[in-house]
Amino acid sequence: MKLFRVLVVAAGLLLLWEALVRLTAVPPFILPGPLAVALRFLAQFDLLLHHGWVTAVEILLGLFCGTLMGMASALLIVASRPARAWLMPLLVISQALPVFALAPLLTLWFGYGLASKVVMASLIIYFPVAAAFVDGLRRADPGLIDLARVMGASPLAILLNLRLPGALPALASGLRVAAATAPIGAVVGEWVGSSRGLGYLMLHANARLQVDLMFAALALLALFSLTLYFTLDAALRRLTAWQPESDSVSAAGFSLLPEKGPS
Amino acid sequence: MTGQAPSVRLRGAALRFGGRAVFSDLDLDLPAGRWTCLLGESGIGKTSLLRLIAGLGSADETRGHLSCSDGLPLAGRVAYMGQRDLLLPWTTVLQNVVLGARLRGGRAAARETEGRAAALLRAVGLAGREEDLPGSLSGGMRQRVALARTLFEDCPVVLMDEPFSALDAVTRHRLQALASDLLRGCTVFMVTHDPLEALRLADRIEVLAGLPPQLRPVFEPAGQAPRPLDDPALAQQAGRLMIVLGDGARAA
Structure with missing residues (x-):
């Protein structure tokens, strides 16, 4: 039902777009209709796939590295007081510096290839992942920690058995933000300097007034981002199924999956 | 339960909260294999006393000397049950x-x-x-x-902090009987604010009351726990217990 509604809205918007293009007779190098974009998509499918694959690898690698760094920092921050004192400012600075401003510098340091894009995507998701995970780890029920201490549990056992699973819903919300923003990092990286990828393709198509190709690349990027988000969302929901939906952080997230409930 | 449950002695227990002494110099004895209930108004330091015995007190707030009748340390031989179930x-x-x-x-x-x-x-x-x-x-x-x-x-020693107070009356009644049955032979220390619950379950009742809070004379209900609530003697004792509790309140 939800999927159906989304499809209806999408179809309606596409129709509106096509109608607008036909009625205003705007030249195709300014705004092509969705039909023209679709035809171009099919005609240059190989080219799009070639560049799309590059971007997909950048996004996935960035997501992986950024998540790993974010989670490791969060664990360090929670586990040791000195680490908290040293890492917390770093964490805040990483968010205060706009990655877009850093992009040219990162390209200079890490080259025009894959590495600079992965670094960019990692940086952009590092903060949401780390902040959400720290929050989740810290929010462990003090009563539960006391119970574990009476039971004779070591701090490590408490971390692994109580804090970590308890922090999963919070981490999940951080990962959702990460999945939605990692593509931004990769594409911005490609805009600044690259020879491959959807961002590169869009930039060049734009410069040559091949606006239909630009839209086709954009569509592929959107398709990829949405697939990534919803796949991750479904996996995270499965992992945190024990969480009651009403006070779950994921309840605030957008999902195509049917809501759990007494229906 | 393996082996004989020890008795527990707490000497010179003191609690400071926000720089202010809540109580000091309390002596508490938990007899071996018996069920001891601590009654008192909320906020008087019952839970802090229990946390002190559980080894959870922070050094700058609570102190007191703990010893067991068998000479072994208490740490690692205590089980804890709270008001919330704390299930994962x-x-x-x-x-x-x-x-x-x-x-x-x-x-x-x-x-x-x-x-x-x-x-x-x-x-x-x-x-x-x-x-x-x-x-x-x-x-x-x-x-x-x-x-x-x-x-x-x-564990030979079981500490319970109002374990049944969040339950409805019928469920509480059933669980009291169950706990009394299953914890027989353990040295039990239970904090509660319900005189009837204490009279139903305890072998000894201590009352923490007054200002500064002090442990009032020990009260030992007759008969074997869990006692039936429709026993007229229980109602009578509940009345006496309320007077002891109320005396403390008046002193405050």
Whole structure:
């Protein structure tokens, strides 16, 4: 039902777009209709796939590295007081510096290839992942920690058995933000300097007034981002199924999956 | 329970909160294998006293000297049960019962004890619910799981902080009887604000009252716990107990 509604809205918007293009007779190098974009998509499918694959690898690698760094920092921050004192400012600075401003510098340091894009995507998701995970780890029920201490549990056992699973819903919300923003990092990286990828393709198509190709690349990027988000969302929901939906952080997230409930 | 439960002596217990002394120089004895209840108004320091015995007190707030009749340290021989069930929502009822083994010895150690945990769940009336998640249980059932988890620890000394106060009257009544039955032979220390609960379960009742709070003369209800609530003697004793509690309140 939800999927159906989304499809209806999408179809309606596409129709509106096509109608607008036909009625205003705007030249195709300014705004092509969705039909023209679709035809171009099919005609240059190989080219799009070639560049799309590059971007997909950048996004996935960035997501992986950024998540790993974010989670490791969060664990360090929670586990040791000195680490908290040293890492917390770093964490805040990483968010205060706009990655877009850093992009040219990162390209200079890490080259025009894959590495600079992965670094960019990692940086952009590092903060949401780390902040959400720290929050989740810290929010462990003090009563539960006391119970574990009476039971004779070591701090490590408490971390692994109580804090970590308890922090999963919070981490999940951080990962959702990460999945939605990692593509931004990769594409911005490609805009600044690259020879491959959807961002590169869009930039060049734009410069040559091949606006239909630009839209086709954009569509592929959107398709990829949405697939990534919803796949991750479904996996995270499965992992945190024990969480009651009403006070779950994921309840605030957008999902195509049917809501759990007494229906 | 393995072996004989020791008696516990607490000497010179003191609690400071925000730089202010709440109580000082309290002496408390928990006789071996008996059920001791501590009554008192809320905020008077009952829970802090229990946390001190549990080894959870922070050094700058609570102090006191603890010793056991068998000369061994108390730490590691205490099981704790609170007002909230504190069940892990992400794992099964059975895994919640074996939590202590899991925390101390890891997954493998916990697996070896699952048979005993299942037997305890049968004893608290939850046979067949081993693989359910706590979220699917009622409040009373959840507290039964917490009781099974406490029993699983197999400790000679059991500390309980208002374990039944969040339950409805009927469920509370049933669980009191169950706990009284299953904890026989343990040295039990239970904090409560309900005189009837104390009279039903305790072998000894201590009252923390007054300003500064002091432990009032020990009260020993007659007969074997759990006592029936329709016993007229119980109502009479409840009246006397309220006077002791109220005296403290008047002094304050």
